[in-house]
Amino acid sequence: MSGESQKRISASLNEKLSGRSQLSNEKCIFRVHDRLRRHNPQAYEPEIVAIGPYHHGKSKLQNMEEHKLRYLQGLLHRRGETSVERYIEALLPLEGRARRCYAEEISLSKDDFVEMMCLDGCFLIETLRKSQQHNLRNDEDPIFQMDWLGLSVGRDLFLFENQLPLFVLVQLFDMTKFAESENLSDLAIPYFTTGFFPCRDGYQFCTKNSDGEAIHLLDLMHKSWCSSFAAKLPEIKDFCDDLPFEFIKSSTELELRGIKFEKAERSTSWLHITFANGVIKIPPFPVGDVTETFFRNLVAYEEYILTGYEDRRCVTDYAIFMDCLIDSSRDVERLGQRGIITNCLGDDAAVSTIINKLFNDVILRREHFCYRRLFKEVNEQSSRQLNIWKAHLMRNYFKTPWSIISFLAACFLILLATVQAIFSILQYTSGLTKQK
Structure with missing residues (x-):
């Protein structure tokens, strides 16, 4: 009986172990734990747009999914392309590596995961481009027409849970950039720096950082702001x-x-x-x-x-x-x-x-x-x-202007009393001298 229990328990535990992935140093995108989250859960949650798998599919973020498609369509039109096939072809080999960057198991299928990377990545890159290159903007684009929406999008792109691996973004950026000298850092660093430091007089920010040294945009910004x-x-x-x-x-x-x-x-x-x-x-x-x-x-x-x-x-x-x-x-x-x-x-x-x-x-x-x-x-x-x-x-004594005034008045009265006493002593001394 004990032998059967041993086999049954061992088989059960082995089955659970077989379904788990090994810990990997590739994991770099986490869900924030409850000890930090409980003080302000909204600080870690996207308000407008989901990037990556953690908040993908949430009903409150669905309005921006249509906008992502609009940005992708505009990108293809600008480049004279009619299909995303070459982008999907480039992202497919990166799917496994990108999935391993997330600390939690991702339930999306391979196809859905790659589609998400393409759509989210192109939206993010186009947002960064349009923030500097005004000629790329559509006059009816709400992100750049309504200040509150632009601020909310920038906030969401900065969230720790709302990140894509940087190598995915670099792959898409390199496939869509205008000049060989362009790099993603030149767009990302000014975008987030302006968003969080609107009053920047006297600052000397590091505006250059090799894309390959960072693991995602939040990491890129941390390096830019902290390295010096x-x-x-x-x-x-x-x-x-x-x-x-x-x-x-x-x-x-x-x-x-x-x-x-x-x-x-x-x-x-x-x-x-x-x-x-x-x-x-x-x-x-x-x-x-x-x-x-x-x-x-x-x-x-x-x-x-x-x-x-x-x-x-x-x-x-x-x-x-x-x-x-x-x-x-x-x-x-x-x-x-x-x-x-x-x-x-x-x-x-x-x-x-x-x-x-x-x-x-x-x-x-x-x-x-x-x-x-x-x-x-x-x-x-x-x-x-x-x-x-x-x-x-x-x-304890000079908390208010009135207490200071009272102190000065008291000092003045003491000074007057002292002077009066000195004069009295001098008069008394002079009187004694005359009597002699």
């Missing part, structure tokens, strides 16, 4: 091993302790924050409707993709840095007055809420934290006893 900053950091083995880690205080508290904040006029990266001579310089950063989605998807990307010991999670560390600086709407207002935060929402409390929620359930790698040395230097200067006394006085 990461290159300035010391190697992990030399990085602050002897430095204690302690969070810094809010911007309001730090200013009370003598720390100043200034806008970094020019910087190679919006991540490049410096501290010298008691001044923290931060590149200007706009906060708008898509900021939370922008951050959450980059943070999710870093958690899933940047798993190696040498990997720096620059965006996650930046979110933690800003979370430390901003405790309330007052901090947002102060940083806004200094030109650091551009509040495109118009509500300081809303900006504070967005930034304070970004760090929820995010894992901090303390030993690899990009701003660890800066935190140490700021904490050392702000914790000097004189600065602490100053902060105590400002927080």
